[in-house]
Amino acid sequence: MRRGKIVGTGCVTTKPVIEARGLDLTFQTSDGPIQALKGVDLAIEKGEFVSFIGPSGCGKTTFLRVIAGLEQATGGSVTVNGMTPDEARRERAYGYVFQAAGLYPWRTIAGNIKLPLEIMGYPRSERDARVEKVLELVDLDGFGKKYPWQLSGGMQQRASIARALAFDADIMLMDEPFGALDEIVRDHLNEQLLELWARTEKTIGFVTHSIPEAVYLSTKIVVMSPRPGRISDVIDSPLPRDRPLGIRDTPEFLAVAHRVREGLRAGHAYD
């Protein structure tokens, strides 16, 4: 059994869904080694919404890619649902959302969402049922027959989230999915993402540059600093899970945002 509960002497402990221990990653480049991650320790529990925030080059994307098995660590370990990242990738343990929506322009929205399911050999009826379900989850029901260019940027990004949801994995890894969108659209998508998270109870890892976005979305905020990339603070949010956008004006929210900002400032002291 790869995942689940460890039952000890009368107490039940749930294993973290994602766990990194002493994680190092050094890229060998023609200009010499680049230490992208150093001594990263982190445990993410089931159902958490974890944001990674830090200045450019601090290793946020690299960390997400290591979790996803798209980069190999050069030291330490990572487990995903108790598996190596490579095994977890093969078992489709996560959905991955990239910075750009990356939809094929010659395929309809439904066709884009279906593509990975087709490659994996899912039967047609199953594919159609899944597409309908995920379009509804991202509030795009009725848009399956449209082409990407017929949708706004925010809708395209929602379609790419739908594509990542199609395998119904428990984990979603999202690399700055709303970075290119204007603030009003972003606010709306943040609200929708929280609703989606509440409905599906997924575990989410989310990269962002935005302090308000990190604080609004997360149950845990991981502040990272560069050269070498490491974790400088981990903040467990005291905010309730049910969060109207107005929560951003409350003293509790501003206190968390202040701590994130302080963590980022401390990280910049390495410059």
Ligand SMILES: Nc1ncnc2c1ncn2[C@@H]1O[C@H](COP(=O)(O)OP(=O)(O)OP(=O)(O)O)[C@@H](O)[C@H]1O
């Ligand atoms: N494939 C690679 N080969 C060599 N160096 C790399 C590679 N990928 C990332 N790096 C380097 O590793 C460091 C961390 O990069 P990474 O993209 O993870 O940072 P980031 O925090 O996500 O940055 P940003 O916010 O700009 O996306 C940077 O110095 C980057 O140049």
